[in-house]
Amino acid sequence: xxxxxxxxxxxxxxxxxxxxxxxxxxxxxxxxxxxxxxxxxxxxxxxxxxxxxxxxxxxxxxxxxxxxxxxxxxxxxxxxxxxxxxxxxxxxxxxxxxxxxxxxxxxxxxxxxxxxxxxxxxxxxxxxxxxxxxxxxxxxxxxxxxxxxxxxxxxxxxxxxxxxxxxxxxxxxxxxxxxxxxxxxxxxxxxxxxxxxxxxxxxxxxxxxxxxxxxxxxxxxxxxxxxxxxxxxxxxxxxxxxxxxxxxxxxxxxxxxxxxxxxxxxxxxxxxxxxxxxxxxxxxxxxxxxxxxxxxxxxxxxxxxxxxxxxxxxxxxxxxxxxxxxxxxxxxxxxxxxxxxxxxxxxxxxxxxxxxxxxxxxxxxxxxxxxxxxxxxxxxxxxxxxxxxxxxxxxxxxxxxxxxxxxxxxxxxxxxxxxxxxxxxxxxxxxxxxxxxxxxxxxxxxxxxxxxxxxxxxxxxxxxxxxxxxxxxxxxxxxxxxxxxxxxxxxxxxxxxxxxxxxxxxxxxxxxxxxxxxxxxxxxxxxxxxxxxxxxxxxxxxxxxxxxxxxxxxxxxxxxxxxxxxxxxxxxxxxxxxxxxxxxxxxxxxxxxxxxxxxxxxxxxxxxxxxxxxxxxxxxxxxxx
Numbered sequence: 001x002x003x004x005x006x007x008x009x010x011x012x013x014x015x016x017x018x019x020x021x022x023x024x025x026x027x028x029x030x031x032x033x034x035x036x037x038x039x040x041x042x043x044x045x046x047x048x049x050x051x052x053x054x055x056x057x058x059x060x061x062x063x064x065x066x067x068x069x070x071x072x073x074x075x076x077x078x079x080x081x082x083x084x085x086x087x088x089x090x091x092x093x094x095x096x097x098x099x100x101x102x103x104x105x106x107x108x109x110x111x112x113x114x115x116x117x118x119x120x121x122x123x124x125x126x127x128x129x130x131x132x133x134x135x136x137x138x139x140x141x142x143x144x145x146x147x148x149x150x151x152x153x154x155x156x157x158x159x160x161x162x163x164x165x166x167x168x169x170x171x172x173x174x175x176x177x178x179x180x181x182x183x184x185x186x187x188x189x190x191x192x193x194x195x196x197x198x199x200x201x202x203x204x205x206x207x208x209x210x211x212x213x214x215x216x217x218x219x220x221x222x223x224x225x226x227x228x229x230x231x232x233x234x235x236x237x238x239x240x241x242x243x244x245x246x247x248x249x250x251x252x253x254x255x256x257x258x259x260x261x262x263x264x265x266x267x268x269x270x271x272x273x274x275x276x277x278x279x280x281x282x283x284x285x286x287x288x289x290x291x292x293x294x295x296x297x298x299x300x301x302x303x304x305x306x307x308x309x310x311x312x313x314x315x316x317x318x319x320x321x322x323x324x325x326x327x328x329x330x331x332x333x334x335x336x337x338x339x340x341x342x343x344x345x346x347x348x349x350x351x352x353x354x355x356x357x358x359x360x361x362x363x364x365x366x367x368x369x370x371x372x373x374x375x376x377x378x379x380x381x382x383x384x385x386x387x388x389x390x391x392x393x394x395x396x397x398x399x400x401x402x403x404x405x406x407x408x409x410x411x412x413x414x415x416x417x418x419x420x421x422x423x424x425x426x427x428x429x430x431x432x433x434x435x436x437x438x439x440x441x442x443x444x445x446x447x448x449x450x451x452x453x454x455x456x457x458x459x460x461x462x463x464x465x466x467x468x469x470x471x472x473x474x475x476x477x478x479x480x481x482x483x484x485x486x487x488x489x490x491x492x493x494x495x496x497x498x499x500x501x502x503x504x505x506x507x508x509x510x511x512x513x514x515x516x517x518x519x520x521x522x523x524x525x526x527x528x529x530x531x532x533x534x535x536x537x538x539x540x541x542x543x544x545x546x547x548x549x550x551x552x553x554x555x556x557x558x559x560x561x562x563x564x565x566x567x568x569x570x571x572x573x574x575x576x577x578x579x580x581x582x583x584x585x586x587x588x589x590x591x592x593x594x595x596x597x598x599x600x601x602x603x604x605x606x607x608x609x610x611x612x613x614x615x616x617x618x619x620x621x622x623x624x625x
Contacts, residue, residue, distance in 0.1 A: 007062060162186045295330075423585075472536060
């Protein structure tokens, strides 16, 4: 979708006549059904005057094409400015310009990120060159009109208000790879930008190229298919077993016809293989060159899974990351724009008012935007009131969108060393639901320890991690997060044990599961949900307590520090308790080989000890040191 298009001559005239921002606003209303903010309008007026000057001075033909606010295939992102045309050798090209009104920025130690003042505060954001390069890659990989007609793209960034320093942070060597792919031009570099535009599009004939871009079918290129295929080939992590393969093959069966809107719901508890199946489905969708996306509401889960997929093939990461996105980008997307959307961790989908989401229901948005949508969901993993992705909610949304519903359930447990009984035992012990495993599980298959000191708990996790296992220490939200974003402040403090550790680093929380030094930080539910480790340590804070008289586990409102997680639950103790219990069940089910816990509430610690005494097996499960 393009908000504005026309010849270079028409564009210059519209700017000169002060019509450009009005035309863009009218097109926004017509094509997207809403107006943009006054700040956005001011940005158009300011930046497009600079681009009009560059186009006019670039000495290009009047029939070059101009595209403004071009929506990137398979995303809600938009390219600020594109000029199309032929070069001196009659090659069809476009110059993609990412416009920024920044006046200063700082380098960071996070790959491809810089820090600048946006949205009312200083934030870490993508380097402008990275953003331009990524947009161009997406166009080259997903727009059939571009790759079939061999239209070449040349991305760059133009910071027309930015006076560079010496040395300039945005030109630091750490950004060399993206700068080589997409140069950045500053306030006084207008002549360089003009030469760039002239070099690639000076001979004009840009309207035909513009047409191919605007009307190109959205489907993955053969190059992208081959890239994804090479990542999956021989990767044992994506081998399907038993009912996992049944679910996978059943999903593929529904791909035979996309004429009717369909919704597939795959239900399954922790460790049943939902993510393995979802990744295999994505591979098949790309192999069939369908317009598809992998959707994951949790950024930490999404980023970690991408890292696992690309492993040591970092050169392919920029292409593969285009296939993954969050769940808030489908608001306003036209009906059936995508062939298939695969939604993992669907229980974390949001409703109206959550964060920056502008719609009413992300479930509705996803079903509306796709011909076939597949939701992998576990009703028992909702951890906040704004998590609306239940099986019943998906059914209701599907009915509103006239989408036929197919349901499957995964029951076999593959995460906790095959110890399906352990998760059932945890479910029973936390008083979430009575199960047949109230008296234990196969302890030879899975190690569980109740530890009497949080320092000992950390030592156990550190020992496992140092021995080559993946091991992380986690905790519930019984401690506030400091304003220090770099994990240098001791957030989780248990003074009676002289224990203190920081929460996971917020600026890189998406990498908590795979960064080696993360073992010295404490992970939270939002950094580990959906992921797995060999061993998991869990500090159960005083937000979860045990009443020995009533013999019940309950959530403590004052001790629970997640303001978003307890919003509206002040007088609803049962709902609050249910969310907190779910958090700890999720944390305790992240380990494949073992789980170690410590309870801050003495009564809860005694309760767990009594439950362990009922287990008939020898001394496994007791921590004596």
